[in-house]
Amino acid sequence: MFNDTIAAISTAVSASGIGIIRVSGAQAMEIADRVYRSKIKDKKLTDVPTHTIHYGHICDGEEIIDEVLVMVMRAPRTFTGEDTVEIDCHGGIYAMKKVLDTVLKQGARIADPGEFTKRAFFNGRLDLSQAEAVMDVIQSKNRYALKNSIQQLKGSVKSKIEKIRKKIIRELARIESALDDPEHMSLEGYGEQLRDVVEEQRQEIRRLLSTVERGKIIQEGVQTAILGKPNVGKSSLLNMLVGEDRAIVTEIAGTTRDVLEEYIHFGGASLKIVDTAGIRDTADRVESIGVDKALEQAKQADLILYVVDSSVSLDENDHRIIEMIQDKNVIVLLNKSDLPTVVDTDRLTELTGKAVIPISAREGTGFEELESCVASMFFQGKVDLPEDVYITSLRHKDLLEGALESLDQVIASIDADMPEDFYSIDLMHAYESLGYILGEAVDEDVINEVFENFCMGK
Ligand SMILES: Nc1nc2c(ncn2[C@@H]2O[C@H](COP(=O)(O)OP(=O)(O)OP(=O)(O)O)[C@@H](O)[C@H]2O)c(=O)[nH]1
Numbered sequence: 001m002f003n004d005t006i007a008a009i010s011t012a013v014s015a016s017g018i019g020i021i022r023v024s025g026a027q028a029m030e031i032a033d034r035v036y037r038s039k040i041k042d043k044k045l046t047d048v049p050t051h052t053i054h055y056g057h058i059c060d061g062e063e064i065i066d067e068v069l070v071m072v073m074r075a076p077r078t079f080t081g082e083d084t085v086e087i088d089c090h091g092g093i094y095a096m097k098k099v100l101d102t103v104l105k106q107g108a109r110i111a112d113p114g115e116f117t118k119r120a121f122f123n124g125r126l127d128l129s130q131a132e133a134v135m136d137v138i139q140s141k142n143r144y145a146l147k148n149s150i151q152q153l154k155g156s157v158k159s160k161i162e163k164i165r166k167k168i169i170r171e172l173a174r175i176e177s178a179l180d181d182p183e184h185m186s187l188e189g190y191g192e193q194l195r196d197v198v199e200e201q202r203q204e205i206r207r208l209l210s211t212v213e214r215g216k217i218i219q220e221g222v223q224t225a226i227l228g229k230p231n232v233g234k235s236s237l238l239n240m241l242v243g244e245d246r247a248i249v250t251e252i253a254g255t256t257r258d259v260l261e262e263y264i265h266f267g268g269a270s271l272k273i274v275d276t277a278g279i280r281d282t283a284d285r286v287e288s289i290g291v292d293k294a295l296e297q298a299k300q301a302d303l304i305l306y307v308v309d310s311s312v313s314l315d316e317n318d319h320r321i322i323e324m325i326q327d328k329n330v331i332v333l334l335n336k337s338d339l340p341t342v343v344d345t346d347r348l349t350e351l352t353g354k355a356v357i358p359i360s361a362r363e364g365t366g367f368e369e370l371e372s373c374v375a376s377m378f379f380q381g382k383v384d385l386p387e388d389v390y391i392t393s394l395r396h397k398d399l400l401e402g403a404l405e406s407l408d409q410v411i412a413s414i415d416a417d418m419p420e421d422f423y424s425i426d427l428m429h430a431y432e433s434l435g436y437i438l439g440e441a442v443d444e445d446v447i448n449e450v451f452e453n454f455c456m457g458k
């Protein structure tokens, strides 16, 4: 399908022990032979057995570029499904670039981001859901995300979807053949049988859709914003959670002006946590930009940690925040509980209608309670993964919803006693929607969009 041979640096472009240049395509071995020199006279990579490793040098004409190991893998048992050569060279940025340049000079084309995986998809090595999982594996930030991505790469989404589609296609076939041959096949009472099958598949799709929210959290971490008026101890809280002095802390109100972002593992989950500027009306231009950013973060957050200074009375800034966070997942942290209190827990619980936990960011107290509160909010107390598949892609979610709608329509048609060919139309739609998840008959734009987000060399 592809007639050119592509190459790219597949490891990180930073100084490291080794770097890998991947070359894939029909000319991979020939091109490699033009740059590879073995100690054994006349040794040709085109002649060596597949899946073998060879020591030698990469040369640009007479000039020796690097000492390397070359892996030769012939189609179809390769990642891309094409002839592939991987050159293990020294991991210096200059060395890797020079080896790549030499390979390009001999006829390979530089690969687009994700192009190796794209070829794997077009060559039938992966379906689209698995190709998407490749990227998720690379980007996994915690072990749950990694576990789920690996499952998807192994085809967990694919096999669920295929199962549902198989049931649907069987019914489609049955309707078609009965309509073609009414003398031998009757559809008498068929509506009720179909209802059972469709119900079952709707359940299955709903179950997959019910994993979306948790899937997002597994994949990306709980998007958490620390919010509160100035000087209540937001940055102190961030530092405590991160375990180092990440943010500047001073007794001056309005210290933090920018949004600071950190990942932490907490309550078994990973939290992507942001410290923000204290919310107040301010004439300071820089600070007021910070306040706007804080409000923006609050909007996007899955979880807001609203910090209150227990040693000073609530003011209009607190009331403004409380109003704003009504409909959000919020844990209220009554900070500075080491000082004499002015604001008490009951009062704050009543005002906010949220869980209130007294803490001291200075002394480090109250954090166990915070941790179990987070765990129960997002993981019902347990952090293992009870489902074998979590839907983590928005694209999959939309298509599952589309399929569900079509199946709803089938049920409506049965209820309304419509003719059987009405069932077929919506069954077909559901079947197609599910097929798009696997990359069947999707148009090129969708495929390009999927691969656009890949990194170089993958
Ligand atoms: N006693 C006591 N003081 C605290 C505690 N947490 C923070 N502080 C102090 O409160 C002051 C403000 O702390 P910060 O963490 O900078 O507060 P902030 O909410 O980030 O402030 P802005 O960035 O200005 O909005 C500092 O002097 C901290 O040392 C606490 O638990 N107990």
Ligand SMILES: [Mg+2]
Pocket (backbone or CB within 6 Å): 234, 235, 236, 247, 248, 249, 255, 256, 275, 276, 277, 278
């Ligand atoms: Mg701060």
